[in-house]
Amino acid sequence: xxxxxxxxxxxxxxxxxxxxxxxxxxxxxxxxxxxxxxxxxxxxxxxxxxxxxxxxxxxxxxxxxxxxxxxxxxxxxxxxxxxxxxxxxxxxxxxxxxxxxxxxxxxxxxxxxxxxxxxxxxxxxxxxxxxxxxxxxxxxxxxxxxxxxxxxxxxxxxxxxxxxxxxxxxxxxxxxxxxxxxxxxxxxxxxxxxxxxxxxxxxxxxxxxxxxxxxxxxxxxxxxxxxxxxxxxxxxxxxxxxxxxxxxxxxxxxxxxxxxxxxxxxxxxxxxxxxxxxxxxxxxxxxxxxxxxxxxxxxxxxxxxxxxxxxxxxxxxxxxxxxxxxxxxxxxxxxxxxxxxxxxxxxxxxxxxxxxxxxxx
Amino acid sequence: xxxxxxxxxxxxxxxxxxxxxxxxxxxxxxxxxxxxxxxxxxxxxxxxxxxxxxxxxxxxxxxxxxxxxxxxxxxxxxxxxxxxxxxxxxxxxxxxxxxxxxxxxxxxxxxxxxxxxxxxxxxxxxxxxxxxxxxxxxxxxxxxxxxxxxxxxxxxxxxxxxxxxxxxxxxxxxxxxxxxxxx
Numbered sequence: 001x002x003x004x005x006x007x008x009x010x011x012x013x014x015x016x017x018x019x020x021x022x023x024x025x026x027x028x029x030x031x032x033x034x035x036x037x038x039x040x041x042x043x044x045x046x047x048x049x050x051x052x053x054x055x056x057x058x059x060x061x062x063x064x065x066x067x068x069x070x071x072x073x074x075x076x077x078x079x080x081x082x083x084x085x086x087x088x089x090x091x092x093x094x095x096x097x098x099x100x101x102x103x104x105x106x107x108x109x110x111x112x113x114x115x116x117x118x119x120x121x122x123x124x125x126x127x128x129x130x131x132x133x134x135x136x137x138x139x140x141x142x143x144x145x146x147x148x149x150x151x152x153x154x155x156x157x158x159x160x161x162x163x164x165x166x167x168x169x170x171x172x173x174x175x176x177x178x179x180x181x182x183x184x185x186x187x188x189x190x191x192x193x194x195x196x197x198x199x200x201x202x203x204x205x206x207x208x209x210x211x212x213x214x215x216x217x218x219x220x221x222x223x224x225x226x227x228x229x230x231x232x233x234x235x236x237x238x239x240x241x242x243x244x245x246x247x248x249x250x251x252x253x254x255x256x257x258x259x260x261x262x263x264x265x266x267x268x269x270x271x272x273x274x275x276x277x278x279x280x281x282x283x284x285x286x287x288x289x290x291x292x293x294x295x296x297x298x299x300x301x302x303x304x305x306x307x308x309x310x311x312x313x314x315x316x317x318x319x320x321x322x323x324x325x326x327x328x329x330x331x332x333x334x335x336x337x338x339x340x341x342x343x344x345x346x347x348x349x350x351x352x353x354x355x356x357x358x359x360x361x
Numbered sequence: 362x363x364x365x366x367x368x369x370x371x372x373x374x375x376x377x378x379x380x381x382x383x384x385x386x387x388x389x390x391x392x393x394x395x396x397x398x399x400x401x402x403x404x405x406x407x408x409x410x411x412x413x414x415x416x417x418x419x420x421x422x423x424x425x426x427x428x429x430x431x432x433x434x435x436x437x438x439x440x441x442x443x444x445x446x447x448x449x450x451x452x453x454x455x456x457x458x459x460x461x462x463x464x465x466x467x468x469x470x471x472x473x474x475x476x477x478x479x480x481x482x483x484x485x486x487x488x489x490x491x492x493x494x495x496x497x498x499x500x501x502x503x504x505x506x507x508x509x510x511x512x513x514x515x516x517x518x519x520x521x522x523x524x525x526x527x528x529x530x531x532x533x534x535x536x537x538x539x540x541x542x543x544x
């Protein structure tokens with residue numbers, strides 16, 4: 001590949017990608033299991049190399065509003081947090097979405113609700129794909145399943161964020177954040193100058209020029225009809241994203257009798273389950289949504305027509321399974337297997353469920 | 362080839378770094394690797410463990426419940442992980458502090474008197490590398506040359522002067538590892 005090869009934690013790979021992609025600012029507040037992101041940035045000191053700002057805010061609420069300010073100026077900004085911190089940020093995320101501001105928010109999910117635990121979880125699916133904050137808005141949500149994807153998804157997320165002027169969530173969990181794998185590191189990109197930002201993003205509030213009206217970035221409009229027009233525009237944009245930005249991976253689905261639908265850490269564990277099941281002669285495949293919103297509904301629907309059963313595996317009481325049920329044909333049974341509170345499902349448990357609920361019945 | 366390993370002991374025994382060195386050694390010979398630590402409350406003063414997978418193929422789950430090899434460095438970890446070795450698998454342990462030695466009959470068991478040897482060498486901290494040497498003697502999944510390359514990659518440069526000591530410790534481990542039982 002010709003690229004530099006390293007052994008890194010998911011959190012570190014994410015932080016390195018942020019520097020390499022030429023981000024302008026990271027604003028965050030530490031919380032397990034993603035504190036290595038800021039720790040890594042503070043050690044690497046990108047502010048001495050690329051001029052990127054790294055700032056520990058006084059709280060998650062402050063951090064997300066710093067993103068609002070930075071993104072309003074057309075800067076590439078991001079934050080990272082974990083479930084309880086994300087809850088604090090969702091007011092700000094609604095404002096970012098309403099004001100159409102590009103940014104990345106990484107959520108290394110842990111078991112909830114409340115302070116919960118610091119072990120991995122996947123129970124923030126509803127929160128990031130269905131809302132979280134108030135109002136009719138959507139977030140692009142990408143779910144990496146390897147350390148390499150933790151790296152690669154930073155560039156993809158910034159590109160999507162600016163293409164659609166929309167916040168992007170990188171939805172991961174404690175396991176992917178903490179584990180180390182091989183990562184291929186890309187070239188260092190140069191940060192945009194203010195002149196380049198003005199040229200590329202004419203909406204950015206970088207000072208009024210005589211040839212145009214003031215740029216205003218706000219989510220407030222007291223004229224309901226004008227505000228409805230803004231909402232219609234947003235909905236049109238979301239439709240466009242649903243059409244263009246669906247991402248998923250299929251493993252051994254071609255000859256599969258049963259498929260497991262899982263993302264992130266659950267998808268990795270399910271791969272092992274698939275291997276064990278195939279050794280036993282049960283043809284299992286994996287459908288891994290990579291974009292959780294937009295959800296890969298068309299591909300799943302087509303697949304659901306050909307298989308005898310679908311098992312959703314999530315570290316939650318069953319959240320993505322609702323989307324799976326909605327987008328599968330009614331004649332194919334959809335079951336759910338989940339562990340909660342920071343417990344990670346094991347490959348053998350998953351194989352047992354497939355045998356007992358589908359194969360034997 | 363896929364080797365699934367758990368290394369478990371007290372925090373501070375160098376459990377995580379043993380795993381890291383193994384993972385780096387795997388990279389040095391162009392293999393796929395994953396390193397999954399226990400994190401959080403367990404690590405704060407209690408037991409620490411890490412799952413390392415080295416494979417010629419894409420690695421599926423980084424989190425496992427059964428292992429080809431368990432490297433056990435304290436009694437708590439013996440109690441927890443002896444049962445998780447696959448039948449026919451390998452268990453390596455340092456008898457120092459082990460009051461209940463492993464009792465399974467269907468696995469291969471080896472011991473390395475690493476703590477004792479490290480004390481005799483006057484360098485107690487290097488005990489984990491002696492254990493690692495014992496393991497690599499029984500299962501040469503990575504060659505010594507690649508371990509040294511891996512050490513160079515994983516250690517900050519200010520510690521590179523310690524690499525010869527590490528090499529000596531690995532070699533010592535290879536000499537003193539003893540079979541307790543072969544299944």
